[in-house]
Amino acid sequence: MNLEVLEDYRRSRDVGPVTWKVELQALRTFFGYCIKHKWISVSHTNEVEGDQAIQIHGDIGIAMGNVYLIKMNGEQVIVDKLFVFQKRNGEVRLIVHNSAATNLPPVEE
Numbered sequence: 001m002n003l004e005v006l007e008d009y010r011r012s013r014d015v016g017p018v019t020w021k022v023e024l025q026a027l028r029t030f031f032g033y034c035i036k037h038k039w040i041s042v043s044h045t046n047e048v049e050g051d052q053a054i055q056i057h058g059d060i061g062i063a064m065g066n067v068y069l070i071k072m073n074g075e076q077v078i079v080d081k082l083f084v085f086q087k088r089n090g091e092v093r094l095i096v097h098n099s100a101a102t103n104l105p106p107v108e109e
Contacts, residue, residue, distance in 0.1 A: 013092075014092060015085075015091070015092045015093075016091035016092060016093065018091070018093065019085075019091065019092055019093045019094050022094055023094060026097060034069065037071070038071055038072045039069045039070065039071055039072075040070055040071065040072050041068075041069070041070035042067060042068065042069050042070070043067075043068045044065055044066065044067045044068065044081070045065050045066055045068075046063060046064065046065040047065065053065050059086055059087040059088065060084065060085070060086055060087075061084070061085040061086075061087075061092070062082070062083070062084050062085075063081075063082070063083045063084075063085075064080075064081065064082050064083075065080075065081055066078050066079065066080055066081065066102060067079045067081055067099075078101075078102035079099050079100070079101065079102060080098075080099070080100045080101070080102045080103070081097075081098070081099055082096065082097070082098040082099075083096070083097055084096035084097075
């Protein structure tokens with residue numbers, strides 16, 4: 001992950017500069033946490049129980065899903081994520097962000 005990848009991601013979305021600034025700070029905090037705790041791999045999905053978890057309700061957009069973090073010792077941690085965006089005055093703003101330990105059952109190998 002580098003600045004070029006983040007900028008490509010930002011350009012792919014139609015959000016205002018204030019929303020992007022808030023999201024960028026959240027990403028920096030998240031990646032700093034990952035580095036501190038020696039995560040070596042991360043992936044995500046926007047599916048919840050097999051359903052696509054991106055919903056649009058008028059001027060409100062909801063994105064739910066999971067982030068999968070792998071530590072250097074092979075341990076996997078799953079985080080449930082929720083983002084709620086609102087389009088107001090032509091700009092999309094992040095109005096809710098929540099991260100929580102997952103309630104998914106452990107993956108059996």
